[in-house]
Amino acid sequence: MDKFVIHGGRPLKGKVVINGAKNAALPMLAASLLTSEPITYHCVPALQDIITIKRLLSDLGVIFSGSDPLTAQAAEITSCHAPYELVRTMRASILVLGPLVARVGKAVVSLPGGCAIGARPVDLHLKGLTQMGAEIRLKRGYIHAEARQLKGTEIYLDIPTVTGTENLMMAACLAKGETIIRNAACEPEVEALAKMLKQMGAEIEGEGTDILRIKGVEVLHGTECTIIPDRIEAGTYMVAAGITGGEIYLKNCCLEHMAAVVDKLQQAGLIIEKKGAEVKVKAPAVIKSTDITTLPYPGFPTDMQAQFMALMCLGDGVSVITEKIFENRFMHVLELKRLGADIKIDGPRAVVKGVKELLGAPVMATDLRASASLVLAGLAAKGTTEVLRIYHLDRGYVSMEEKLKALGADIERVPA
Ligand code: UD1
Numbered sequence: 001m002d003k004f005v006i007h008g009g010r011p012l013k014g015k016v017v018i019n020g021a022k023n024a025a026l027p028m029l030a031a032s033l034l035t036s037e038p039i040t041y042h043c044v045p046a047l048q049d050i051i052t053i054k055r056l057l058s059d060l061g062v063i064f065s066g067s068d069p070l071t072a073q074a075a076e077i078t079s080c081h082a083p084y085e086l087v088r089t090m091r092a093s094i095l096v097l098g099p100l101v102a103r104v105g106k107a108v109v110s111l112p113g114g115c116a117i118g119a120r121p122v123d124l125h126l127k128g129l130t131q132m133g134a135e136i137r138l139k140r141g142y143i144h145a146e147a148r149q150l151k152g153t154e155i156y157l158d159i160p161t162v163t164g165t166e167n168l169m170m171a172a173c174l175a176k177g178e179t180i181i182r183n184a185a186c187e188p189e190v191e192a193l194a195k196m197l198k199q200m201g202a203e204i205e206g207e208g209t210d211i212l213r214i215k216g217v218e219v220l221h222g223t224e225c226t227i228i229p230d231r232i233e234a235g236t237y238m239v240a241a242g243i244t245g246g247e248i249y250l251k252n253c254c255l256e257h258m259a260a261v262v263d264k265l266q267q268a269g270l271i272i273e274k275k276g277a278e279v280k281v282k283a284p285a286v287i288k289s290t291d292i293t294t295l296p297y298p299g300f301p302t303d304m305q306a307q308f309m310a311l312m313c314l315g316d317g318v319s320v321i322t323e324k325i326f327e328n329r330f331m332h333v334l335e336l337k338r339l340g341a342d343i344k345i346d347g348p349r350a351v352v353k354g355v356k357e358l359l360g361a362p363v364m365a366t367d368l369r370a371s372a373s374l375v376l377a378g379l380a381a382k383g384t385t386e387v388l389r390i391y392h393l394d395r396g397y398v399s400m401e402e403k404l405k406a407l408g409a410d411i412e413r414v415p416a
Contacts, residue, residue: 001388001389001390001391001416002390002391002413002414002415002416003386003387003388003389003390003413003414003416004375004378004385004386004387004390004393004401004411004412004413004414005384005385005386005411005412005414006360006375006378006379006381006384006385006386006387006409006410006411007360007383007384007410007411008244008358008360008378008379008380008381008382008383008384008385008410009244009380009381009382010244010379010408010409010410011244011245011246011247011283011408012240012241012244012246012247012248012379012404012407012408012409013246013247013248013407013408014248014249014406014407014408015248015249015250015251015278015406016237016248016249016250016251016403016406016407017250017251017252017403018229018230018233018234018237018250018251018252018253019043019045019046019229019230019233019252019398020042020043020044020045020226020227020228020229020230021045021188021189021192021227021228021229021230021231021232021233022045022047022049022050022230022395022396023092023162023187023189023230023232024188024189024192024193024227024228024230025041025044025045025050025227026049026050026053026092026095027092027095027163027166027170027189027190027193028041028192028193028196028225028227029041029044029050029053029054029057029072030053030057030095030096030099030166030170031099031170031193031196031197031200032057032062032072032073032074033057033060033062033074033077033096033099033100033103034074034099034102034103034170034173034174034197034200034220035074035200035219035220035221035222036073036074036075036076037073037221037222038071038072038073038222039071039072039073039200039222039223039224039225040069040070040071040222040223040224040225041069041070041071041072041224041225041226041227042068042069042224042225042226042227043068043226043227044067044068044070044227045227045230045398046067046398047394047395047396047397047398048391048394048395049090049092049395049396052086052089052090052093053090053092053093053095055086056082056086056093056096057072057074057096059079059081059082059083059086060074060077060078060079060080060081060082060096060100061074061075061076061077061078061079062074063075069224073222074103077100077103077104080100080104080106080107080108081108081109082094082096082097082107082108082109082110083110084110084141084142086110087109087110087111087112088110088112090395091112091120091163092163093109093110093112094109094112094122094125094163094167095163095166095167095170096109097109097125097129097143097145097167098125098129098166098167098168098169098170098171099167099170099171100145101129101134101145101146101147101150101171102150102170102171102172102173102174102175103174105146105147105148105149106145106146106147107143107144107145108142108143108144108145109142109143109145110141110142110143111138111141111142111143120326122143122164124157124158124159124161124164125161125163125164125167125168126143126145127155128155128157128164128167128168128171128181129145129147129150129167129168129171131153131154131155132147132150132151132152132153132155132168132171132172132175132179133147133149133150133151133153134146134147134150135147149175149176150171150172150174150175150176150216151175151176151177152172152175152176152177152178152179152214152215152216153177153179153180154179154180154182155168155179155180155181155182156182156183157181157182157183157184157185158183159183159296160183160184160185160186160210160296161185162185162187162189162190164185165181165184165185165190165212166185166189166190166193168181169181169184169190169193169194169197169204169212169214170193170197172214172216173197173200173202173203173204173214173216173217173220174216174217174218174219174220175214175216176216177215177216178213178214178215178216179212179213179214179216180211180212180213180214181211181212181214182210182211183210184206184209184210184211184212185210185296185297186208186209186210186296186297186298187296187297188208188228188231188254188257188297189228190207190208191207191208192227192228194207194208194212195207195225196223196225197220199223199224199225200220200221200222200223201217201219201220201221202214202217202220203215203216203217228254228257229252229253229254229257231254231257231258231261231301232301232303232304232369232396233396233397233398234250234253234254234258234279235258235261235265235301235304235307236304236307236372236376236397237250237281237403238250238261238262238265238270238272238281239265239307239308239310239311239376240376240379240404240407240409241270241281241282241283242265242268242269242270242281242283242284242287242311243283243287243310243311243314243376243377243379243380244283244379244380244409245283246282246283246407246408247280247281247282247283248280248281248407249275249278249279249280249281250278250279250281251277251278253278253279255272255274255279259298260295260298260299260300260301261300261301261304261308264290264292264300264308265281265308265311267288267290268284268287268288268289268290268311268312268315269283269284269285269286269287269288270282270283270284271284286316287311287312287314287315287316287354288315288316288317289312289315289316289317289318289319289352289354290312290315290319291319291320291321291322292305292308292319292321292322293321293322293324294322294323294324294325295324295325296325302323302324302325302326302329303369304369305321305323305329305369306329306332306369306370306372306373307369307372307373307376308321309321309332309333309336309343309350309352309373310332310336310373310374310376310377310380311376312352312354313336313339313341313342313343313352313354313355313358313377314354314355314357314358314380315352315354316354317353317354318351318352318353318354319351319352319354320349320350320351320352321349321350321351321352322348322349323348323349323350324348327348329367329370330345330350331365331366331367331370332365332369332370332373332374333345333350335363335364335365335370335374336363336373336374336377338361338362338363339358339359339360339361339363339374339377339378339381339385340355340357340358340359340381341355341358341377342354342355357381357382358377358380358381358382359381359382359383360378360381360382360383360384360385361381361385361386362385362386362388363377363378363385363386363387363388364387364388364389365387365389365392366389366392367392368392368393368395368396368397369396370392371387371389371390371392371393372393372396372397372400374387375387375393375400375404375411379404379409379411388416390413401413
């Protein structure tokens with residue numbers, strides 16, 4: 001298990017290119033199950049989670065070639081079984097459920113189970129598919145879903161689940177009749193998937209809104225698509241500039257998808273400006289303590305909460321961070337405290353009192369974004385910070401240490 005060794009305190013300067021979004025690429029790759037024709041993808045990020053979904057899809061019959069562009073073709077579905085070993089390592093594996101039932105009428109997918117950031121059930125995925133006529137049984141840790149022909153219906157989601165909306169939207173594309181999904185997730189990644197499905201011949205209205213209307217079609221076709229820029233990676237590098245007193249330029253950054261994050265970073269004092277095709281991010285002299293509450297899109301993303309908290313550790317006052325999406329997403333707090341942060345947890349709220357400086361120490365995180373927050377804090381901390389178990393970071397950030405090094409950070413990947 002590799003670790004990062006960071007000698008903090010260097011202001012970041014220079015340019016960084018943002019990769020394609022992991023959370024857009026995963027459902028778009030799963031959508032390859034919906035057609036026998038080839039799909040060509042541009043800008044798929046080279047990440048561990050992408051390797052995992054490719055492995056799963058290959059097991060199901062998808063044949064991949066190339067890397068950028070990457071081509072996927074599911075001429076035939078050879079298996080409809082998503083095993084525990086893969087689903088356990090990546091919850092997004094559940095995204096094969098809807099497409100498999102829609103295309104071949106059957107899927108056996110491991111239940112994801114708990115994870116470091118909370119219970120994360122998939123009940124809404126199952127409720128929606130059941131309403132579409134699928135018969136669902138849970139047996140020995142597996143979801144067994146069957147449907148000779150899914151039928152269009154009206155689905156209301158209690159919570160606007162992201163992968164749930166994606167699963168049901170993909171299934172509805174090949175169902176008979178019209179499906180309406182109310183309280184659908186509006187995340188840019190959901191919208192990107194809808195656009196891709198439309199290019200494949202799906203009839204979808206309302207993408208990017210909370211009501212999706214999908215008229216089922218007989219078959220979907222191949223297409224060519226480009227993965228949208230990763231708004232969470234972009235937000236993480238913006239914080240990196242702010243927390244180190246730096247000035248950086250982001251390439252391939254879509255500010256339209258980042259309104260809440262940009263607004264809060266600006267309230268914290270960062271200067272964020274569009275400069276032609278690039279986005280300039282400049283740190284303030286003083287980081288202003290700012291409150292945030294995580295919410296479904298277009299609210300502040302839970303996937304940026306930990307990184308924003310790292311910034312607030314060096315704020316000029318008190319910041320209240322409220323986590324409303326996942327019940328257990330403060331795993332980074334104790335580790336940030338090891339670096340000298342002053343944080344108290346009060347239920348779903350973390351109260352962060354800014355300190356003058358952070359001091360390097362060994363730290364370890366249990367999830368992807370928590371690990372990112374520790375790297376950010378380490379970049380600002382005095383002395384040496386070791387971030388252990390960085391395999392979490394490799395799931396979601398392409399060559400993070402290389403990109404940070406190119407911006408002037410003193411960071412090394414060391415086999416632990
Ligand atoms: C997706 C993202 C993840 C992000 C999250 C929230 C992908 C691959 N992952 O995860 O990075 O942190 O959205 O923006 O896109 N819930 C239920 N029942 C369900 C489904 C969800 O109660 O059937 C609850 C969850 O426990 C959670 C909330 O709904 O409290 C939101 O979860 P959801 O949007 O489903 O997250 P994911 O799609 O798993």
